[in-house]
Amino acid sequence: VSTEIAETHLDAWRTFLNAHAAAIERVEQALATAGLAPLSWYDALWPLHRARGRKLRMGELSAQVVTISRSGLTRLVDRLEAAGLVQREPSTDDRRGTVVGITREGSALIRRMWPTYAVEIERSFVEVLSQEEAAVLRDLLARVHAAATASDPVPA
Amino acid sequence: VSTEIAETHLDAWRTFLNAHAAAIERVEQALATAGLAPLSWYDALWPLHRARGRKLRMGELSAQVVTISRSGLTRLVDRLEAAGLVQREPSTDDRRGTVVGITREGSALIRRMWPTYAVEIERSFVEVLSQEEAAVLRDLLARVHAAATASDPVPA
DNA sequence: AAAGATTGAGAGGTCAATCTTA
DNA sequence: TAAGATTGACCTCTCAATCTTT
Numbered sequence: 596v597s598t599e600i601a602e603t604h605l606d607a608w609r610t611f612l613n614a615h616a617a618a619i620e621r622v623e624q625a626l627a628t629a630g631l632a633p634l635s636w637y638d639a640l641w642p643l644h645r646a647r648g649r650k651l652r653m654g655e656l657s658a659q660v661v662t663i664s665r666s667g668l669t670r671l672v673d674r675l676e677a678a679g680l681v682q683r684e685p686s687t688d689d690r691r692g693t694v695v696g697i698t699r700e701g702s703a704l705i706r707r708m709w710p711t712y713a714v715e716i717e718r719s720f721v722e723v724l725s726q727e728e729a730a731v732l733r734d735l736l737a738r739v740h741a742a743a744t745a746s747d748p749v750p751a
Numbered sequence: 752v753s754t755e756i757a758e759t760h761l762d763a764w765r766t767f768l769n770a771h772a773a774a775i776e777r778v779e780q781a782l783a784t785a786g787l788a789p790l791s792w793y794d795a796l797w798p799l800h801r802a803r804g805r806k807l808r809m810g811e812l813s814a815q816v817v818t819i820s821r822s823g824l825t826r827l828v829d830r831l832e833a834a835g836l837v838q839r840e841p842s843t844d845d846r847r848g849t850v851v852g853i854t855r856e857g858s859a860l861i862r863r864m865w866p867t868y869a870v871e872i873e874r875s876f877v878e879v880l881s882q883e884e885a886a887v888l889r890d891l892l893a894r895v896h897a898a899a900t901a902s903d904p905v906p907a
Numbered sequence: 908a909a910a911g912a913t914t915g916a917g918a919g920g921t922c923a924a925t926c927t928t929a
Numbered sequence: 930t931a932a933g934a935t936t937g938a939c940c941t942c943t944c945a946a947t948c949t950t951t
Contacts, residue, residue, distance in 0.1 A: 598869040604877050607889040614892040615771045616817045617899035635941090653912060661772045667942050669913055674941090691911045691950045713754040719899040721760050724891060732891045733763040735884055736770040743773035743875040791919090809934060823920050825935055830919090847928045847933045914947075925936070 611739075622715045629711045636680075637708050638662065639671055643681060643697035644705045650694035652686060680704055767895075778871045785867045792836075793864050794818065795827055799837060799853035800861045806850035808842060836860055 623634055642659040643651060657668045672695060675681045680701035686692035697705075724732060779790055798815040799807060813824045828851060831837045836857035842848035853861075880888060 598866050600869055600872055600877055601882060601885070603882050603885045603889065604872070604880065607880070607885040607892070608872050608876055610889050610892040610896060611771070611774075613817060614896035614899065615767065617896050618767075621899050654910095661769060664943060665911090666913070666944075670941070673913095686911090689911080689951075693912065710754050713756055716756055716760070716764050718901075719895050720764055721756055723894040723898045724760065724763070726757060726759050728891055729757070729759045729763040731887060733759065733766050735880065735888045736763070736766040738879040739875050740766060740770035740773050742879045743770065743777050745874075810932095820921060821933090822922075822935070826919075829935095842933090845929075845933080849934065908951100910951075911949085912947100913949100914945100916944095916946105918941105918943080920941075921939085923937095925934100927933085927935100929930100929932075 618715070618719045621719065622712060625711050625715050626708065631708050631711060632704065634712075635663065635671060636675065637705065637712065639668070639675060640680060640697060640701055640705050643695060644702050646697075648696070650684070650696040652692050652694055654692070656695060675701070774871070774875045777875065778868060781867050781871050782864065787864050787867060788860065790868075791819065791827060792831065793861065793868065795824070795831060796836060796853060796857055796861050799851060800858055802853075804852070806840070806852040808848050808850055810848070812851060831857070 619634070626633060626637075638660050639656065642656055653665075653668065653672070656672075657663075657665050660668060660671075663671065672681060672683065676683055678700075679698060681695050681697055683693050683695050686694045720729065775790070782789060782793075794816050795812065798812055809821075809824065809828070812828075813819075813821050816824060816827075819827065828837060828839065832839055834856075835854060837851050837853055839849050839851050842850045876885065
């Protein structure tokens with residue numbers, strides 16, 4: 596364990612990875628037990644639901660679903676569409692593009708999933724962190740996020 | 752956005768997910784650019800490397816590689832073995848079991864990966880968090896981890 | 908030529924069933 | 930019968946190549 600990173604920072608990193616794995620695992624498990632869809636479906640449906648009827652282009656949606664590649668999103672939307680949760684149409688203004696809109700069933704699913712999802716956020720975050728602590732956590736992680744997003748680590 | 756979770760907690764949750772996605776993405780990208788193996792290989796090799804020669808049973812190893820299922824680990828170890836980085840043998844004391852040991856090449860790979868990995872931890876954590884802040888982050892996330900690990904959310 | 912999106916091929920992952928030894 | 934680990938079937942994701950429109 597060299598290349599000298601302070602022990603505290605390393606511990607924070609490891610705890611970060613472990614906490615994330617445990618929390619996500621738990622949410623997925625709760626959703627599966629409740630007979631609902633996986634978190635990835637929620638992630639993709641949520642921006643569409645929030646858009647309240649406005650259809651999003653695949654690219655716009657992709658930009659908001661950060662854990663999946665562009666082609667991965669195409670395939671996810673294939674499944675969502677097959678399940679009747681979203682609808683695709685060719686974009687009218689730029690005919691290279693495709694727009695996706697959530698259906699009534701899609702919005703219904705999002706609403707059914709939220710309570711289960713929320714219970715797990717309660718357990719993992721709300722019950723163990725005060726408002727002030729949550730704010731501190733948010734601010735520290737926002738800095739990590741910004742740093743991790745900053746312009747390329749290793750240019751091509 | 753109902754089922755009432757305070758906005759601060761929700762923001763913390765979202766930032767948690769985004770920060771994780773960004774940080775991991777960055778590490779994977781750096782490793783790939785350097786022509787090294789993915790993080791999952793590091794995760795599996797590290798406990799074996801740390802065991803300094805002692806061979807671990809598949810179950811022991813599985814317990815320490817938290818992001819992958821037992822059968823997923825079998826397949827990962829298949830690949831690591833094919834790459835000459837680990838070696839499997841039937842366990843002598845309990846012949847149902849298998850033990851895995853890291854090879855010289857495996858340890859060499861871990862050592863070659865670490866500097867690249869470390870650079871990204873530096874960028875995402877060390878450069879933006881003081882010692883004290885890292886300690887605070889570690890402590891808050893340790894609570895999240897504990898809460899997310901606590902006995903079953905939804906019993907079968 | 909470049910941008911938006913999809914597709915083919917293949918890598919990696921899971922669950923449930925299986926094999927072997929305890 | 931149960932525990933440790935693997936396997937078979939199948940699903941999801943990614944990269945690189947492709948198709949269409951700009």
